[in-house]
Amino acid sequence: MPELFRAAELELDLDVFAGPFDLLLTLILREEVDLLEVDLADVVLAYLDHLEGRGELDLEVATEFLVLIAALLELKSRLMLPRDEDDEWLDLEPGEAAEELLRRMLDARRYRRAATELEERLAAESGFRYRSAPPPPHLKRASLELAEAVYEPARLGAALGDLLAHPPPIDVDHMHVVHPRVSVAARLSHLRKLLRRGVFTFDEAVRDADRVTIATTLFALLELHKQGEAVWEQPEPFGEITVRARGGAAAQERAA
């Protein structure tokens, strides 16, 4: 009798968080856990471990997990990018993406070396100590008579105006996906329908689909392969993926 399980209950033991997946989500949404510090790959590994332990794939749970992790990945990738570059980044060609990545690696490297330099400098300097004793009280008395008007009152008004400004709203609607409209089961039946034609391309299978549907479809495709119903090939990276129905043998095995 398989115990009832939801992806939200997946127990996690990460560097920054230990507890069920849905609590992690809540804390991220409330900004009590910094998403940037969560290693999402570890969340996926925990899920895979869980799957291995159960020995079977619960499609509804898989879908829920997939949607949640996809939303987190998307949000995290947005957080890692400055907003003004966000859209450009998503539109980058693979070659440009590699260039962008290279530029970032070089930046990171430059400042790591600058950091080493600063650390050495600080060590060399720390032998110099400065006096911190307060001056004798009889010498230190800020005098009102010596005070001249040096500051502009307008500066205070302007600072107050800045503080009254509300920031532009940030769209976090994509985080509120709780009830996925797409399921692995639905995509499996979609793919099986296409398979009856014998061959189709992945692009056909996900035409006009949104990102979550594409991810779910890929997941369903992997499942078809595991069940021995389909094989595929992709002649080059980023090239077209062609999916073929596998010969009757596997199908018979399944029936047996």
Place this chain on the structure above:
Amino acid sequence: MRDLERTLEALLFLSNDPVTVPELAEAAARGEGEIVEGLARLREEYAEGFRGIVLREVAGGFTLATDPSTEPAARRLLAKPRTPPLTPAQAETLAIVAYLQPVSRPEIARIRGVASDSATSTLHDRGLIEEHGRSQFGAILYRTTDLFLRLFGLNTLADLPDATQWDPTPEEEGELRDRLVRAGEARAGQAEQPAAT
């Protein structure tokens, strides 16, 4: 100057209070006799009337102090109000105190969306704000000082510029304090979003 005198000079320079011979002996890892001899040689270097700093033996031990002849200049340096340009953090903090006084640190932090202890301390050290009682929750309240009025060329607090002329969201209703807190909370919720460079 020998090693021991150099060390003694440095130790006296760093100490806020007079230092005793046993304390110096322990720090310099020498015998007390040696310390006394070293101090005698150092005292020659620091003979009064010769330098700007003098070595004094007072009740609690030995200490360095400025020569009385330099006091007029010292007073001019220290008594003149320090008025370096205000940093944005200081300007924001000072604006909050000026317009909402009396106001507590937690409230300043809430409006600015970030702890503002160092700005508050600097303004306090420079004499622009002062403590003025405690809130009902026990937090120290701050208000501006006479020096603040003088440095901003104001006669009274009523001469502060009308905030509405810099008000970017006039449609927001409510008291100034209320609106500041609301804007601060909205900012705190988003400034943390690293998407905002």
Place this chain on the structure above:
Amino acid sequence: MRDLERTLEALLFLSNDPVTVPELAEAAARGEGEIVEGLARLREEYAEGFRGIVLREVAGGFTLATDPSTEPAARRLLAKPRTPPLTPAQAETLAIVAYLQPVSRPEIARIRGVASDSATSTLHDRGLIEEHGRSQFGAILYRTTDLFLRLFGLNTLADLPDATQWDPTPEEEGELRDRLVRAGEARAGQAEQPAAT
């Protein structure tokens, strides 16, 4: 020592922060040219390696400090460790602020590839960085402080070593690019493998 040097010595001794030439000129009631000459003569008196105190030019001003040779004794007397070293995260964050200032937390996170909030807060608490306005999205911008300059023995930010000297040669960069492309292809290849379930 002449009167002017005595006065300058006393002023530097009393002030905990570096003092600029104009501030010294005003306090000593002398011209700035005279002050510069007086400081030069004082500097000879305080030549490094000769006394326990040295005259330093840091953070845009002049200040007295103890000679590093006296550090062990000073540590024993004050029972205080010297400036604690920076963690690697703090050093990287500080380097980014030092070279790119003003810069926001999100930008630091983007360059380091990880959130750097606790490093930023620690650097802020230690007085090495300070707020300097807000970005257009309301994120607080940071820059380095005078204390940073002082602790790192710099007179101005221009004294920081040129960061481009750490950039890789064109050959190294080409090699890195090749590795990236290969890694990308390997990942793309794995995506075809059904093992990914």
